[in-house]
Amino acid sequence: QQQVKQSPQSLIVQKGGISIINCAYENTAFDYFPWYQQFPGKGPALLIAIRPDVSEKKEGRFTISFNKSAKQFSLHIMDSQPGDSATYFCAAPGGYQKVTFGTGTKLQVIP
Template sequence: QQQVKQSPQSLIVQKGGISIINCAYENTAFDYFPWYQQFPGKGPALLIAIRPDVSEKKEGRFTISFNKSAKQFSLHIMDSQPGDSATYFCAAEGSPYSGAGSYQLTFGKGTKLSVIP
């Protein structure tokens, strides 16, 4: 059972445009929602993360929007640059305190972003 659904699978955006990647989750026990960025030949690295007590978090050109009632969250990349071309993974984690039983991070299937000049 895929617990975190990510879309689109791939995305092509013009330089300067807005990239939007969406994720939906099923488990209401999830209480931590990070996004990871992976460049070719490298391991994923944390980009930005949010907890469900806020609806939005912004760090530079990267913003997470979170909709708890819809169980959805999205990553917006403003003024997209060719250097942003990478694979982006959303993820969700629960904890023993949120009813998940244990800590375990579940990843979405990834979105390959290509920003063209």
């Protein structure tokens, strides 16, 4: 089964700073790498995703960077805001569209 290692487990960032979360995966056969955002008491929601034929994808303040040779992808949140405080999960698809999630990063953005 696909293993996904996510770090750090928790992160505290000042408002306006950059939040960086990293993920490493094992299997190179897959073609879709999403990040999900989860607020307390809610289900996760897709935030941004990348395909490995590009090295970077940017949507507003959120950027995914993908390093295929290192089997790593990361989420960068620029100009972090208190409203970004949530738990973030990376994920990697498996057979039959099974998705394995990273262990999650709890982000707290302080004013």
